[in-house]
Amino acid sequence: MIQEIKQQFPNNIQLFIKREDLLHPIISGNKFRKLKYNIQEAKRLGHTTLLTFGGAFSNHILAVAGAGAEFGFKTIGIIRGEELENKIHENPTLAKAQELGMQFHFVSRTAYRDKESSSFISFLCEKFGNFYLVPEGGTNDLAIKGCEEILTSEEKSYFTHIACAVGTGGTISGLINSSTEEQQLIGFSSLKGAFLSEVIRNFVVKTNWSISDAYHFGGYGKVNDELIQFLNSFYTQTSIPLDPVYTGKMVFGILDWIEKGYFPPNAKILIIHTGGLQGIKGMNFALKNKNKEILQYDKD
Numbered sequence: 553m554i555q556e557i558k559q560q561f562p563n564n565i566q567l568f569i570k571r572e573d574l575l576h577p578i579i580s581g582n583k584f585r586k587l588k589y590n591i592q593e594a595k596r597l598g599h600t601t602l603l604t605f606g607g608a609f610s611n612h613i614l615a616v617a618g619a620g621a622e623f624g625f626k627t628i629g630i631i632r633g634e635e636l637e638n639k640i641h642e643n644p645t646l647a648k649a650q651e652l653g654m655q656f657h658f659v660s661r662t663a664y665r666d667k668e669s670s671s672f673i674s675f676l677c678e679k680f681g682n683f684y685l686v687p688e689g690g691t692n693d694l695a696i697k698g699c700e701e702i703l704t705s706e707e708k709s710y711f712t713h714i715a716c717a718v719g720t721g722g723t724i725s726g727l728i729n730s731s732t733e734e735q736q737l738i739g740f741s742s743l744k745g746a747f748l749s750e751v752i753r754n755f756v757v758k759t760n761w762s763i764s765d766a767y768h769f770g771g772y773g774k775v776n777d778e779l780i781q782f783l784n785s786f787y788t789q790t791s792i793p794l795d796p797v798y799t800g801k802m803v804f805g806i807l808d809w810i811e812k813g814y815f816p817p818n819a820k821i822l823i824i825h826t827g828g829l830q831g832i833k834g835m836n837f838a839l840k841n842k843n844k845e846i847l848q849y850d851k852d
């Protein structure tokens with residue numbers, strides 16, 4: 553579904569949002585796209601277990617747990633942070649994933665950094681038996697193939713600019729591959745660091761894209777009062793809920809770019825709502841603990 557964001561923009565600019573967040577109640581947005589062909593491949597190879605990695609409030613962890621429940625796989629989540637083991641009930645993401653049948657293995661931050669080493673993988677094989685490994689954030693060639701299905705042919709011919717939030721770069725790589733040469737793709741990085749363009753270059757051949765890292769708000773998962781207030785007022789004006797980790801920062805960036813005149817006259821911009829709304833509860837929990845303003849909307 554596509555919605556127009558009806559505000560008075562300068563230079564006859566039009567802004568639309570594609571609601572990928574509404575694709576599935578649990579396997580949200582781009583994670584649905586990224587898992588689709590991985591699930592098919594796991595089935596084809598005869599696997600019965602999916603194993604993946606993620607942080608405390610990971611959209612990807614919950615999506616894999618949901619996909620396992622729906623498509624008949626056992627799921628194992630390797631979770632960053634040993635301290636979380638006794639706090640699952642305080643963490644809405646992990647509690648929900650557990651409810652969907654996911655089994656956890658908690659590791660220290662140091663061990664987590666080495667999660668893709670062959671010694672750690674063989675340890676996991678010994679502990680859990682055979683599994684289909686889905687990488688952290690879900691990005692691999694099959695995930696990108698799934699993300700190439702986000703844009704319809706009408707969207708490819710109508711829109712001049714497509715924007716999305718970037719974490720590992722898989723989603724924007726799929727969008728780039730399926731775009732037309734006339735379109736410009738803009739990725740808004742949700743994390744600090746200039747390495748993302750390198751990663752994306754491994755997956756794409758086109759050059760009609762750029763990454764902005766001016767709107768990460770201090771880094772991955774970091775927010776400030778300005779962002780929270782922006783998200784609350786965006787929701788009041790449009791009834792569109794955005795998540796504070798990815799889509800919220802991207803939409804903040806797009807509106808800032810429009811205001812600064814970075815788009816040509818008559819630009820038709822499509823932003824991709826990649827989902828992530830499950831993370832609002834966890835974020836509000838953390839904000840409340842710090843006596844900060846919270847997000848006034850929640851999925852439930």
Ligand SMILES: *Cc1c(COP(=O)(O)O)cnc(C)c1O
Pocket residue numbers: 581582583611612689691717718719720721722723724795798799826827828829
């Ligand atoms: C995971 C995620 C992203 C980042 O996608 P990548 O393919 O890792 O770049 C963007 N938005 C939301 C809501 C996500 O959950």
